[in-house]
Amino acid sequence: MPRPPETLSIRGHGIAGALLAETASAAGFRVKVHDTGLPSASRVAAGLFTPVTGQRLSLSWNAEAALPLCHDVYPALERMLGVSFYTRLPTLRMFSSAAQRREWEGKPRAACVREIARPNLPLNAAFGCVEIDGGGWVNLPVLLDALKARRMARDEWGECPEADLQIDCTGHHASTHPLWKEADWRNAHGEVLTVEIPGLPQNRIYSFEKFLMPLGEERFRLGATYAWDRTDPAPTPQGRAELGNALRGITDLPFIVIDHQAGIRPVAHARVPIAGPHPDQPREWILNGYGSKGVLYAPWICQCILNHWQTGTPLPKEIQAPRRILRQRDRKRTQLHPARGKTALP
Numbered sequence: 636m637p638r639p640p641e642t643l644s645i646r647g648h649g650i651a652g653a654l655l656a657e658t659a660s661a662a663g664f665r666v667k668v669h670d671t672g673l674p675s676a677s678r679v680a681a682g683l684f685t686p687v688t689g690q691r692l693s694l695s696w697n698a699e700a701a702l703p704l705c706h707d708v709y710p711a712l713e714r715m716l717g718v719s720f721y722t723r724l725p726t727l728r729m730f731s732s733a734a735q736r737r738e739w740e741g742k743p744r745a746a747c748v749r750e751i752a753r754p755n756l757p758l759n760a761a762f763g764c765v766e767i768d769g770g771g772w773v774n775l776p777v778l779l780d781a782l783k784a785r786r787m788a789r790d791e792w793g794e795c796p797e798a799d800l801q802i803d804c805t806g807h808h809a810s811t812h813p814l815w816k817e818a819d820w821r822n823a824h825g826e827v828l829t830v831e832i833p834g835l836p837q838n839r840i841y842s843f844e845k846f847l848m849p850l851g852e853e854r855f856r857l858g859a860t861y862a863w864d865r866t867d868p869a870p871t872p873q874g875r876a877e878l879g880n881a882l883r884g885i886t887d888l889p890f891i892v893i894d895h896q897a898g899i900r901p902v903a904h905a906r907v908p909i910a911g912p913h914p915d916q917p918r919e920w921i922l923n924g925y926g927s928k929g930v931l932y933a934p935w936i937c938q939c940i941l942n943h944w945q946t947g948t949p950l951p952k953e954i955q956a957p958r959r960i961l962r963q964r965d966r967k968r969t970q971l972h973p974a975r976g977k978t979a980l981p
């Protein structure tokens with residue numbers, strides 16, 4: 636087993652860097668974190684996590700491992716930091732068409748999804764609904780501020796060029812970094828509104844083509860849009876219109892827009908997170924590519940990284956950075972010179 640690192644320098648304090656720093660520091664590693672204050676997806680994210688994904692409501696990749704850790708790690712951090720940021724809530728999912736419902740009915744059902752009678756709510760749920768358990772949301776700005784204060788109090792905030800490992804947790808900014816741009820990024824611009832909807836109960840998350848997440852005092856976070864071709868993390872009139880129209884499609888209740896934010900989700904190849912050393916520079920690591928599931932995956936992947944450093948357990952194959960980058964190189968090489976074929980990958 637290679638010698639475990641002793642000192643870690645983490646670039647970026649979004650959910651990726653913040654949770655890794657806390658996990659490593661709590662396990663006795665010497666940690667330094669720094670953040671240049673560039674636009675951060677974690678600062679605009681709704682913070683939702685749920686075991687299921689997509690129109691078919693199938694289980695997310697490795698949700699069986701990731702979800703229990705969410706339910707352990709976030710409440711434990713709340714207790715340790717003395718702040719409140721974790722809310723567990725069921726999700727009411729409304730089908731948007733008969734075809735969508737049939738598609739769900741024709742697939743094996745995740746145990747956390749159950750059919751319910753049409754609720755007596757001011758919502759257009761003409762095609763029926765299901766309830767999804769096991770999810771909730773994390774108020775990421777509150778968590779990140781509390782973790783930053785902890786890093787500063789422990790003298791763990793700042794740069795450390797001499798550390799054993801330099802770990803890139805810079806979100807979508809990594810996609811233009813000379814070392815990491817090879818990881819085949821397809822980042823996704825996203826927008827959210829904060830809206831006030833008097834008359835809509837706040838005891839669940841609502842999911843339709845978009846989501847409505849209760850914030851208290853009649854307010855909800857309404858999200859989110861996806862645009863694959865936009866690199867400027869600014870809100871747009873189109874995003875605002877798309878979200879407003881989607882809300883009008885499910886309720887006649889009047890609403891007021893209070894706030895409008897946007898950010899860029901870091902999305903690497905196959906929409907799976909990426910972690911580990913660079914194949915050519917083993918001191919340079921990355922932890923990134925959380926896409927739209929940073930809250931779900933961050934605790935579990937930090938645990939995997941810790942196990943790797945402490946016991947030599949390999950990281951899950953799908954997320955391994957060297958393998959992913961070498962594959963991209965191979966793909967490019969095959970596209971350029973189809974006759975040469977592939978090289979053997981680790």
Ligand SMILES: Cc1cc2nc3c(=O)[nH]c(=O)nc-3n(C[C@H](O)[C@H](O)[C@H](O)COP(=O)(O)OP(=O)(O)OC[C@H]3O[C@@H](n4cnc5c(N)ncnc54)[C@H](O)[C@@H]3O)c2cc1C
Nearest residue numbers: 647649650651671673676677680681682683806825929930
């Ligand atoms: C509109 C929207 C809604 C979303 N909703 C959800 C949701 O409900 N649930 C969910 O799980 N995910 C959601 N996401 C996705 C989530 O935001 C991301 O998966 C996650 O925040 C990525 O975290 P990160 O730490 O990798 O990157 P970021 O949060 O972007 O953090 C990167 C940090 O790196 C810093 N940085 C950049 N360059 C450098 C450098 N050179 N040196 C030092 N620091 C640097 C930046 O200042 C920034 O603070 C949403 C995203 C968007 C845009």
